[in-house]
Amino acid sequence: MGHCCSKNVSASVVKDDTTVSVAPNHRAKPPLPAATPSGNGTVDVQSNKNTPAHSFSASPWQSPYPAGVAPSPAMTPRRIFKWPFPPPSPAKPIMSAILKRQAPPKPAKGPIPEDDGGDGEVLDKSFGYPKNFAAKYELGKEVGRGHFGHTCCAKGKKGELKNQPVAVKIISKAKMTTAISIEDVRREVMILKALSGHKNLIKYYDAFEDAHNVYIVMELCEGGELLDRILSRGGRYTEKDAKAIVIQILSVVAFCHLQGVVHRDLKPENFLFTTRDEDAPMKLIDFGLSDFISPDQRLNDIVGSAYYVAPEVLHRSYSLEADIWSIGVITYILLCGSRPFWARTESGIFRSVLRADPNFDDSPWPGVSAEAKDFLKRLLNKDHRKRMTAAQALTHPWLRDENYSVPLDILIYKLVKSYVRATPLKRAALKALSNALTEDELIYLRAQFELLEPKDGCVSLNNFKMALTKNVTDAMKESRVPDILKLMEPLTYKKMNFEEFCAAAISTYQLEALEGWENIASTAFEYFEQEGNRVISIEELAQEMNLGQATHSLLKDWVRSSDGKLSFLGYTKLLHGVTIRSTNTKHQ
Template sequence: MGQCYGKNISVVEEDDNISPAGDRPQTPSTSTAGNGAVSVPAVKNSSHSSSNSPWPSPYPHGTGTSPLPPGISPSPARSTPRRFFRRPFPPPSPAKHIKASLVKRFGHPKPKEGPIPEDGGTQVERPLDKSFGYSKNFEAKYELGKEVGRGHFGHTCSAKGKKGELKGHLVAVKIISKAKMTTAISIEDVRREVKILKALSGNQNLVKFYDACEDANNVYVVMELCEGGELLDRILSRGGRYTEEDAKVIIVQILNVVAFCHLQGVVHRDLKPENFLFTTRDEDALMKLIDFGLSDFIRPDERLNDIVGSAYYVAPEVLHRSYTMEADIWSIGVITYILLCGSRPFWARTESGIFRAVLRADPNFDDSPWPVVSPEAKDFVKRLLNKDHRKRMTAAQALTHPWLRDINCPVPLDILIYKLVKSYLRATPFKRAALKALSKALTEDELVYLRTQYRLLEPHKDGRVSHENFKMALIRNATDAMKESRVPDILSTMEQLSHRKMDFEEFCAAAISTYQLEALEKWEQIASTAFEYFEQEGNRVTSVDELAREMNLGSTAYSILNDWIRSSDGKLSFLGYTKFLHGVTIRSSNTRHQPSA
């Protein structure tokens, strides 16, 4: 199979996934169809518990600017008739297991066939429990209005509250048919989506959840009505792209809400322009993140393994079936790329082709309009679209990037600092010395982020922070979602700070990521300066055996580690220092070089 390169195609250019209206691009995703084929469009492969919601967005698209007829949802993934491949995706496409997993999730399209039991009896399956425990008086509380969208599993209507706090207020009601819930997994998907919406609250860029009801036939999810239309429509109305200044306003709102979700331990997994709606049609209207049907809670140090999302926005590590919150950051990078140039960074005419482009191709920053885009904007996109998920900025870090600094927006607490500080506290004195030397070589751009995070911990009067500071910072930002994802559990791994305090200099050493610094163009200069500090204050004589123990490596790594130690004085060389900083995965290298049996 030949190499597949990303091709920059205008967002409004036709391809083989154009909608019937002929003027909207498709967002390939994966779902099952009635004939058991894999269709385009939502990527869903479940071996890990996760949420998958093929139902339409609960928010109506406003009238006037949409190219679609009234009453039809404008989202490409929701409104376009399903298209089928005549043959399965060819290996090595990572999508090859999707079909079987989706059948498991949504049920077989026709009755199962199999041998008749020898005793002549019939196999009786236990009926599914489709009781959710939600309020049963939907009709008494809400008056349904017109239908504003329809999907495979249900439809969406506007409605007006009849009583209580919502009396007289317009809302959006997502109506999910229980008849379409044919597996225990699909039932759990609905339950999880409602649970996440209910647990997340308090962010201005996140859609408000009001209520959940049910009756014998449907589940009703009542949410905020957003009448300003999708971000995708605004991109199209501008001819396919935004100016840098206008794009910043959009990206800041996206980063703000995603940083909030990540702090709470929620990964969205389907970030795309169709899932951001404006509250009104005003040019400066607030933008809201919607559709948590594919979202999931993620515990500290947990990795997900189900292929989920929309093909154009899916991260490489999702296709490799091992990912966490960084997958959302990749999707933000794709959105930013589209906003700035009007083209997709990864493109192909089939879903498997898109996947190969995501895995193998590099985004094009040479064609128009990139030559006139600012270097800061290009650096921003590149640091989000790094194929190594460890080298991407977090959402909170991205808000401190030089490209966005003139926006002067608040920077939220970053869960990453908790994970990094935890690792630092568990590190050996030798490793801490190496990190302290690295922190002294940081430039002002990196220090902006660290100072912001340190201030959010609200240091004591002596300017230092303790375990209590980290605990109280989490409490100030906590929602029910944080408890569900068990984010506070990370504090138990930071108990060493209960007996001492950390000043800003040590905090910088603890809260920096070598991988992220390696993504910078000036990394070699930073590393060289850091090694000079390390030579003066932290480098010492070490043996291969001791270094292997420091890095928790076996004797098979000795031949590689030997190259890291200078023969002249027995201390770490510059190469050894940079490798030692992030603990290169030597065992993987050894495995690759072993002869096959």
């Protein structure tokens, strides 16, 4: 939401302090514009209290519209041609959901009305924060402004931050017009306060309030936004320089995900450099749209910025993987200078996100390494189950030569939990699959196994507990991430060696996204034939996969009539349910 940097607002394109994307120009495959006014066609998707559904940032050009009236983001300026029968707009239900979350804007002047938010209840705008902000900090110049607040630099008057420059995000209470908007501010402060301990995360110092505003005091970053640096380079990074940026992004996002926090608004504007130095570290800011999320929970509210929003967010069912999609979009921009999903209207942007594939054919992609393109394809997979996690992405061949540590991955806990509670046949199928893993996949698994600190080459439930304990913050407790350990209790009296850990910690969906999936599956089936395949009836198979009697006719092809054992098709279906595509049938 707020900019935590010292920057001359009039000297650059001014971006909204909540969710703002860069305005499109009018070319088929547009690069990020260096001079296009951001108030001309900017489109955001959000349900934040701080920005209206149709968000426009300030423009250095005079607007032809009356004061207070912004052009419709559904319209292209000076566009004469219109389709007589436009296709159904995916934006319509999305924008409708967003508008329901927000109330009409309140007057900026006068006393703050304790309105009822439209539901008959008086809104309580008291947050319980200290009210002595002016006694502790001296406000300086404004460094960023949005629709519902602004950010100023400030200096501590006393205490540990005496004479130290800080950033203060000031959120107007007058514009908190719904109970949801009030809760959003409360949650943002809670997340900032609860998350701590990562070098690429903005430091939170304190929160205050008075009758008119909430004040969030944070670390001051004076190096500007990642977006500004992209534009200053003409819109493209070398692969080497892009890696340095992507590693920092993945590292801090993996940390947030382990703590049970999904950011939901990852974009270049929300990464600030600490100083103007070329190699200055970045900090992730703006948790105004973030939320706590437990390992098996899915969210349904539509938030984010249009160019970076994941397909499953538009479908209103998503989890941590939505952030990974956004990282993929950022990486794509770093490497080629243009957006992977683009259109002149918000309807077109959403349609592109839902249906189009990124362009890897035109310049400069022929000169980009195969590893970089594979990295992007594994982040920008429209099936969220097939995307790499942030921790997995750090072990991808494109980044493997860089010097960094791999963080603990919450996905390991979810997969092991499912494995220890699975049937013997399913575990045998996964063990066969683990025997067919490539070295690239084993590197990630070895790193995760070592983070569990095995004893005598084995891990138990206690290892999983200790690994979480070493990484715990208040955010992890709030999101109830440790509760997953209760579902892993079958490991209490069991030791798991690396071979079995590999079987437990692999995702069939992610493997299916690999170009060599058919070979992996075929090799795995050969192992399964030797050690795990057994005679099984249609009824047993249906029960095994939790399917009803009506599906029995569909399961006939899954069992070989010759010996009553699972066919190759049945094996792949068993691995991860009934949604897997049919592959090679020569094993029938």
